[in-house]
Amino acid sequence: MKTSSRLLIAVGTIFLAVAIVSGWSLTVSTALAEKVNPAIAPQQPAHAAQAPNLDLQISVETVIASGLAQPVQVTHAGDGSGRLFILEQTGKIRILQNGTLLPTPFLDISTKISCCGERGLLGLAFHPNYKSNGLFFLNYTRQGDGATVIERYQVSGDPNLAAPASAQTLLVIPQPYANHNGGQIAFGPDGMLYIGTGDGGSGGDPQNYAQNIDSLLGKMLRIDVNQGNPYAIPAGNPFIGKPGRDEIWALGLRNPWRWSFDRLTGDLYIGDVGQNLWEEIDFQPAGVGGLNYGWRCYEGTHVYNLSPPCPGPLTPPILEYDHSTGQSVTGGFVYRGITFPNLYGIYFYADFSQGKIWGASQSGGQWTTALLLDTPYTFSAFGEDEAGELYLCDYYGGKIRRLIDSRGGTPDLSGSKKTASSLYANAGEVITYTIRLENTGTAPANQVQVTDTLPTGLSYLPGSLQATSGAWDDSGSPVLRWSGSLPPSSQTLITYRAQVLPGGGNRVNQAQVSGIGFQPLTLTYALLTPRPRLNTTLEDFVLPGTQPNVISDPILLPVTCDVCHTSPIYDAWRGSLMSQAGRDPLLWAALEIANRDAPGAGEYCLRCHTPKGWLEGRSRPADGSALLPADVESGVSCAVCHRAVEPEPVSDPPDEASSYDQIVRAALALKPPLSHVGSSMLIIDPLDNRRGPFSLGITFAAHPRNTYQTDYLGRQQADAVTRSRLCGSCHNVENPVLSWDPARQQYWLNGDNLRAPSFEKGDLFPVETTFDEWLNSQYATSGVYAPQFAGAKADGMVSACQDCHMPRSRGIAAEPAFNPVNRDCQTTGCLPVHEFVGGNSWTPRLLLDPRWRLSAPDEAPFLTASAEAAQRMLRRSATLTLTLESAQGQKQATVRIYNQSGHKLPTGYAEGRRMWLNLKAYDANGNLLVEYGQYDPLSGSLTATPQVKVYEIKQGITPELASLLGMPAGESFHFVLNNTVIKDNRIPPRGFTAQALATRGLQPVGASYAPGQYWDDTQYLLPAETYSVVATLYYQTASKEYIDFLRTNGGVDAFTLGELWDTIKSPPEVVAVDIYPKNELWFPLIGR
Missing domain, CATH: 2.120.10.30 (TolB, C-terminal domain)
Structure with a gap:
């Protein structure tokens, strides 16, 4: 060129x-x-x-598609x-x-x-x-x-x-x-x-x-x-x-x-x-x-x-x-972007046949033009993005190229921040806000404008706005303004004070920063009110297992595993929510509120979601600010599971790791209970000795220490409970601040700066009970014939968690140069696909949105595959039947939902997660007569009527604890403070006994199920002229009510999550559908 x-x-x-x-x-x-x-x-x-000056150097070598x-x-x-x-x-x-x-x-x-x-x-x-x-x-x-x-x-x-x-x-x-x-x-x-x-x-x-x-x-x-x-x-x-x-x-x-x-x-x-x-x-x-x-x-x-x-x-x-x-x-555009100030006001045009690009400008009616670039490309069109940046279509090359200034410096204000003198405040307190504008670029930032609008709940103190340079104006309070310029490598501090007005919730304060040559910025700070309700410390959240800063070998980055392992292993894991656990917007939104309700609670969340950072001592402070990018990006990484030590020696005969694991357990200061797993009470090998389901029998340069076959990591001949206990370490979650109080007959606070007296089953308030639900199911005891989950397993039987969530396949687990063994599901075992699939199709979509600070656009193929796998898993988890009969001059529809999964339906983290029935009745002409369970996709609201059947668990606060905390009793999304279950009508899995149905944390609330019942019936009275009926079971990861709670009570991350919800609502996913009569070929679902 x-x-x-x-x-x-x-x-x-x-x-x-x-x-x-x-x-x-x-x-x-x-x-x-x-x-x-x-x-x-x-x-x-x-x-x-x-x-504009046409003495320019431009480039179109940046290809974006x-x-x-x-x-x-x-x-x-x-x-x-x-x-x-x-x-x-x-x-x-x-x-x-x-x-x-x-x-x-x-x-x-x-x-x-x-x-x-x-x-x-x-x-x-x-x-x-x-x-x-x-x-x-x-x-x-x-x-x-x-x-x-x-x-x-x-x-x-x-x-x-x-x-x-x-x-x-x-x-x-x-x-x-x-x-x-x-x-x-x-x-x-x-x-x-x-x-x-x-x-x-x-x-x-x-x-x-x-x-x-x-x-x-x-x-x-x-x-x-x-x-x-x-x-x-x-x-x-x-x-x-x-x-x-x-x-x-x-x-x-x-x-x-x-x-x-x-x-x-x-x-x-x-x-x-x-x-x-x-x-x-x-x-x-x-x-x-x-x-x-x-x-x-x-x-x-x-x-x-x-x-x-x-x-x-x-x-x-x-x-x-x-x-x-x-x-x-090829006609073009006048450049009106802000990234390349030298190009501003230039009209760019090109020639399709010769690949030339010119710039033109006018002053006083006189036009000047210059040939800026001569290329081998065929430019069929120019285009603009929302910010005014320019692109070209390379017709025969099949590419979109970006037009850039190849020599001009640019200002960079991306490191600017907004802070306050406190994260928490009560009504009446005065808070000092500081905006630090910092230009780390190579060109001046000119005509910089800052507009800071105080939200409802804050009152500006007149005359308090000050700055170290530039001009400021508070005459339009509560709108505060600053203007000026920042030379390269310079900063300006803007400060003001505001008083907190009565009322709870967050006070999200945003400053808009704009100027020439840089992308507009929004600097956000969330002040949380009131101050924390509990006086907890990190000691309140200590749980047994390996503690921070005791491992000798660091947790390896997952990308090192990609060197050897094939797509069913590394690539499948990369898109999973295990991999993305540290990026999850729901985590960070809930963590902000947890820290406000009970200081230090956030570290408890990070223990599961960012175990690399937690084990290596970077989870304090509890807001995650000390975590490294690698901690967040690793999520629940390969090494965390493959260095996990079996907490209880149950293998008979002993597996390859048994004797060594006993040494690790003996050296442990805080041993997990033998009768119960959960809350990430993991034992992690202090050395990088790796465990897995297969006996390798050889040494690899990539595995400098030992490798062991272990039942705990899913040796496929081992019993289901042993294979699944590792899964239960994160899929049973209890609140260590609340222990069962027999005298009060409810879960109650342990006391400030005091760890829980016991970690045995049922002693701590259950936040999530997925593993215990499975443990009491037929899947765990004898296994279930469920070929829809079994993958390549010839017998179609599933029992352990991995059988469904790591579907069995055939193939090689590592590149042939490292280990050529083909897993054939017969003589050499099955290959477990590491997709860790669940029912959450929403979070992968959120992680592709650049508005989220931890977005992962480079991992779009993996995340898209994960979302699609979740949709398939949901459709396997339940079946639905529909009958229609005449009843007292009307029609009665009966909908039966069968839970085909190995746990309650739905399961997982309680807050905001739900399933519901939608039923539509039509006359013989196809006219809609009545609809129950109507969902508005534009607002994200589910119409609340007595006929709506919603399957969910709702937790809350008892009147006694609410009185102590100064909060309303009843339903609550404050998961650190919740101490009771208000509703749990979720459908049990196969095999629930009377004992399971009466166990704390597992018993239904507001619903009744008989031992062994893994279905639920719902009747609807319909107009007599009903001819056809459509019944649909929907699943939603996060409800509007939960998102509204987070955005109202959380901090900056919750505020951003709310903005994401406004455009990317948690989609209702179709789980099961049935129609009556059976020969109907068309039916409407939720749509715009």
Whole structure:
């Protein structure tokens, strides 16, 4: 590739069309060229009035997407999602989200279009209110006659999928030939839809359509898609009430392939592809219609064919070049991003055939242009993202490239922070807030603006706003403002004070920071009120097992395991929630509240979610601020499980690790109870000796210490309980602050700075009982024939946790160079796929959102696979039957749900997790008569009526403890403070005995189940005219009520989680469906 030659207008083949030539009347005045549309840009940066410098070096070597089929447009939806939408000429719209090209197209209309050459899917425009109305528009040439079609679509309930059936045709323009179809559509700053059309093709516009005002060809059209049926003509179109088509906004265009509006000024730049000699850039000042750009009378500023009509006045191009330089202009954009200040205000355009990119600027009506880059690429289009950064479509390369300033320095304020003098406060206290702006970049941060709006619950103390530099203003309190500049390697401190007003919950305070050359920042601080209710310390949360800072060998990073192990091992684990346990937004939102309710409680959470950091002594302070990125990214890593020591010597005969494990147990200071597992009471080998289900019998360089086969790590001949105890270490969770008090007959506080007196089964309040549920099921005692879970196991029997959640497969566990043994599920055992699949399909989606501080966009393929595996697992977990009978002049539907899993349904962490029944009854004509369990996907609310059947566990606080804490009694999401179960109607698994049903933590509350009953029946009385019924069982990871609690009472992470919920609600996943009568083929589920 050639470097930037910075050829200014002295280059003979580049011409500036600013002179009046024969037949032309120059209509672009200096005043119009410099006008700013105040509706778009109320305040223009001061430097924008100067002519931008074209002494630039740019690069397009940064590729953000590849593997595309003939990309012809890249754009954004303006919905704040940060996604880029890419048009493939062959008929698909692809989504680039968080740096990942999603495999499923947003829309595929390839069967509708005529492609290719100059035909195909050519243009996409999102409605300015797309975020609220979900509407977008396409320009394509249709099958058959190749006519241009302008069509409207709507997004589906899934933001990454359009609804193909929503298509509505707005406009059809017949095309006499196969070329010169235009293609670009876009909404202008006035909210109208603009459509660029070519002259209909052939060559030389033989029918002179471009000058024919009764033809829509060779024009810029302008229509109102918010009015009329299917559209209206906007006021101000130049041919309203006159001869000519009312849709026409401008005329005299040959093939306006790509054009754009300047997002600051509203001016329109049109790249009009030339005939034989000249390519041109046309200009339309904002709001000025009726211009005639001269084709076919002129090609550029040069006479082509003056046969009538050639009406005046004609508007010449602002730029043109001849075909010795390039043969097909690609109109671009004015750069209005903030990342590259040197590029600000430059209009970029390119040539498709030659791969050249120019920059142009104007001052006082005079245009200057320069060749900036000469490449081997074929640029079919430029595009903008939401922030105004520019991209190019590399047509034959199938790539999207980013345009960057390759030599300009940039400011960097990403390290700026907002803090306060306290994390907690009671009403009446005065808190000092500090905003530290820090520029660690290599260029000044100019025109920096800070706006800090105090939330309800805080009262600003007048006169307290101060700063170490710049100008500050508190006259608009509670809105506080600061402005100034920051040289490289400098910082500014802004401080103010506020008083806490009465009322509980959080006080989330955000400061917005913007300026030239850096991405806008939001600095957030959450003040939690009131101060902690308990005076706990870290001692209150001590549990038996290996303690921090006692292991000798560090926990290896999981990526080291990827060297040897194959995709069923490492890749499957990488997308699992075991891997992502340290990134989980629900963890961090709940941890903030736990620390507020009981100081130090957060370390208890980190023990399970970030065991590497916990074992190596970085879980204090309990807010996780001392954790390293590797601690968070490792989650529950490979070494944590594979260094785990069996807490009880039950193997008979002894396994390979038995004698060594006894030495480790003997050296342990705090030994876990033998009768119970849970709460991460793990024993971890202090050395990196590794354990697994297979006997290796050889030494590997990658395993410098010993390797052992152990029943505890799932030797497949071992009994189910031994194999599952490791799983129970995290899937039984008890609160160490609350012990059973026989005198009070309830769980009660142990006392401040005092560890629990006992850790035996039932002695601590049960937060989660998944392992104990399984332990009392038929799965644990004799096993269950369940081939839907068994994977490659020939007998179809499942018993241990791993049999379902690490499905059995065939293959090799390591690369053949390290261990070539093929696990065949016969003589060499089965290969356990390490996907650790459960029912949570929501968290993987959250982790792909860049708004979350611990997002993992690079792991999108693994996370997507994890979400899909969770959906499959849910559909295996239950079955549903539906009957309909007549009853006393009405109809009665009976829905029976069978729990096919090895634990309660649903199970897991209690708060916000639920299943519910949705039932819809229809008459013989398909009209909906009644619906129970209605869910609104837009608000995330489940309609609360007596007929709604919700399966869940609700915990809460007894009146006695509530009185001590000064809190309301009853249902509560304060999991550290909850000491009773208010409701538990979850369906037991097979095999629950009367003893299990009466055990604390397992007994139903508000429901009744007989011993052995693993199903539940629900009856519905329906109208007599009921003909057909659809029953659906849904599962949801987190309810709206739980998210609202977190966002109201939590800190910054909970606030962010609330924002994520607003756009990515926890989806109701379909678990089971049945219909009556059985021959019905269609039924509606939850949808938009």
